Amino acid sequence: MVAGLVLAPLAALGVTALNGSEDLWQHLLAYVLPVAVRDTLVLLTGVGLMTAAMGTSLAWLVTAYDFPGRKVLTWALLLPLAVPTYIIAYAYLDILHPVGVVQTTVRALVGVDNPRDFRLPDIRSMVGCIALLGFVLYPYVYLATRAMFLMQSANLLDAARTLGHGRRTVFFRVALPLARPALAVGVSLTLMETLNDIGASEFLGVRTLSVTIYTTWATRADLPGAAQIALAMLAVVMSLVIFERYARRQRSYANDAQHPRPLRPERLRAVPAAAALAAASLPIVIGFVVPALYLAHAAWTRVQADGLSPAIVVEARNTLTVALAGTLLTMVAALVVVYAARLHRSRWSTGITQVASLGYAVPGIVLAIGLLPVITGVNIVLLTSGVAIVIAYVIRFLAIGAGGIESGFSRVPLSVDDAARTLGDSPARRLWRIHLPLTRPALAMSSLLVFVDCMKELPATLMLRPVGFETLATHLYGDAVRGTYEDAAIAALLIVVAGLIPVLLLARAAETSIQR
């Protein structure tokens, strides 16, 4: 049923695509795709490498070493998650613009008056785009790999150490290979986020495939053409995902130790400790503190001028309602899918899992267009009641939930299932008694990711919401399009703040449940 839910809008897109679009592909192949594909690949490679390196090394740093500030950093490193890509792009363009704070100060320091005589490189470039996306997306990798490092039994790592290896070797030879499912999940989440990002890329002048789809549809009113590109793109993503699974087929990442004991971090001396603290703080400053302060400043200017609009309270409530409903249903659906795959252990059911995760690879706007006829076909009340938004969230973010649960499940040996089954436990009881308790950190963390993503989601919310229903994201967008950015700053700040609370709560919950 869950797979069907995901497939319905894709099927609708397929039907739309069949309606044909004359000479579209010829045009695209000749003029658009060479550059769009190259740019997309460069962007994906850049963001993938950056988030993998940052996320994993930060996770290892705060897990394997102890230094002042480590406790705070373990959760603070998640903060950039609360900042949507379109917000960070706008904030940095403003801050780093020739007439912005930074360059004005620099010019004052070097004694140049006119920006024409002295300018720093423009952030609106491929490098700028990779860097900004990297700094807000690395927490996906950090979160996944840290959960894995924490759950890895110290026994394995100690065994490696008794063999005379240093921490660094242990990391590269034992911890990192064992964390590969988590790394794969984390990186694929960042890649899919990157792939379906339209706001930041377009804003920074990077013409990705998603922007191409958008152009074909919005400017040329060529929906069939847009559907064709979207499906082609989806096929590429699917083959990547399958390739990764194939590459780690037959391997078991389960931990057979009877009493897994978390790794005890090694204390660092003064200088390395200071270096570690600085290294781990930098991403937080760039990915969160600077944009948050920028927003706070802009929002404050606005509130002083006009006061706070009462509508924003309603919008905040709407946002929380749909995001909570979306998270709950997504996690239930993800659990069903992953557990079913585990119960059946067949190729068929793993296939379903992959299909169910496809929604994440579809740009939100494409998903919304595909979903529209399906939803109105069932009952228009789904659209006028707001349920459509929740359905879209489930389809879109199922991959996050399923990915997290799956990498958590992967460390529970199948022999445990079999043992419980011999003892006569029903599948439901096994799930409740064994899998859920054992994977609680993974569950908590993926719920958090889904929630924050639901709150930030814009294109599908915009398209599928009922008349008169505004969320913080749609308000923000409406103001940003009009260019009254200071109005938008209040909504943006609220998205960031509302995203913070669950980040903090769940990071805490995850830590304690692991360390107990």
Next chain:
Amino acid sequence: MLIRMSRTVTCAALLMLVLMPARPASAQEINLYTTREPGLMKPLMDGFTKTTGIKVNSIFVKDGLTERVAAEGAQSPADVLMTVDIGNLIDLVEKGLAQPVQSPVLEQAVPANLRGQDNQWFTLSTRARVLYAAKDLKLTSFTYEDLADPKWKGRICIRSGQHPYNTAMVAAFLAKHGEAQTEAWLRGIKANLARKATGGDRDVARDIIGGICDIGIGNSYYVGLMRSGSGGADQKKWGDGIDVVLPTFAGGGTLVNISGAAIARHAPNRAAAQRFLEYLVSDDGQKIYAEMNYEHPVKAGAPIHPIMAALGQLKVDPLPLTEVARLRAAASKLVDKVGFDQ
């Protein structure tokens, strides 16, 4: 187990249906679907409610308005459909989502060339595509053709060539000069760009005072929004820091685009919807367009905002807007072909 879980999902979904009941529109309400930002519509909606007692529920759908109304079909709650680009408006009509309106008030206020032949769509306001320029250039006149002049190499800023405002400009050029010349013109502009074609029209003003470029193209009402200070103190600096020239086509006039509306084919509150359109072209409605949004009113004789009047006398290009709408897709393809945004 799995069945039970699916059941939980279904129950939760049903529960949500109950918790969020659909709001049925009564005779004293209309539903407005708009691609226009809610902040710009609010004063007009409030004014209408004050005059008539009819409440306006609105939904802002940036792109995809057509798809949404089409998918809703005969059950659509939409009464009025509003867009900010001629192409999107004609698209609605061509997909059969609008209906003809017989209204002497509308016919009198909106000139025949600014509404559909069978009165399926109406212009509500117009805006010009103008030139923003660095003050030290002291430019007083400019043609759209000049944009491709090599003397501007590395000196032009513009938003994405695929944005409707720019495709409309390219489509107008195409109608006047034909495909070969338009392609050469686009290549010329592309070669003159100081940065990637991206961002918004206001970024052009900011980039000019930031020294990134010397001239750029933007919509007229942004000048009003910036210079009036309604977009904040920073934007006032951007607006005051540039000169604005009303460019023309060689031997023609200035390119304008429109904001307009249609009544939805299946509008449940048709009479109230018509009253809303009539209000928008009334003296009160047109005044709000001019004063709050810095646009040019569609109704002859309606006053325009002093900031906009100071830009000079607008001489509108005679090319019919339907031609611009018709050539939109061809223009968009040419923009791709020359790699304008790459």
